[in-house]
């Protein structure tokens with residue numbers, strides 16, 4: 313299924329309502345969260361809704377998709393810091409259990425195994441929120457990542473480092489590695505919501521629709537998920553014909 317909104321703001325508002333409904337209906341649920349520019353207005357709206365409805369997060373568990381290797385939790389560009397800044401620190405109460413991979417673990421391979429095991433020990437993800445990179449990555453699963461991958465260390469592509477360079481003072485500071493949930497971890501979520509906004513993602517959206525389900529376009533796997541929703545704004549959806557959109561109806 314897909315939904316198209318006129319603006320990023322409206323797409324974000326709709327997504328925040330979905331998340332608020334999820335938390336109200338499944339207060340002890342397991343929610344997969346994402347970072348990036350796309351999610352900033354989603355979280356801003358979600359904070360408002362949570363306050364407005366007095367929603368309790370005290371039984372909720374969250375798992376983030378990914379974290380940079382080598383950035384401490386206090387680093388302003390770590391995803392741990394992002395989540396505190398854009399969501400958790402602004403909430404009246406925090407989720408019972410907040411989980412992100414530890415990008416500073418001494419044994420990164422063990423940390424990856426621990427992370428997938430932790431997701432599974434919570435019964436898997438009930439809902440996974442996703443953004444997409446301009447090269448089609450989900451989490452930090454770059455093109456050609458195996459669809460059966462679990463949490464792993466990834467070498468970030470030049471494209472991803474260039475895209476994310478806007479958050480750092482200079483390109484050399486952008487980490488070269490990250491820990492990410494694998495495609496299999498993501499696909500095992502019971503429900504997936506992918507949010508794509510902005511004209512700079514229009515070619516990514518077109519590739520998503522035109523691509524076969526194959527590892528060179530990581531997000532393409534989502535087309536095989538039984539409970540997948542694609543939320544776009546007009547700018548991101550502008551290159552896709554109405555005929556093509558129907559394939560996801």
Ligand SMILES: O=P(O)(O)OC[C@H]1O[C@](O)(CO)[C@@H](O)[C@@H]1O
Nearest residue numbers: 346347348349350442443444445
């Ligand atoms: O929303 P943005 O900043 O375009 O990022 C898209 C995706 O890329 C990542 O930032 C990783 O590069 C994800 O965390 C995010 O979902």
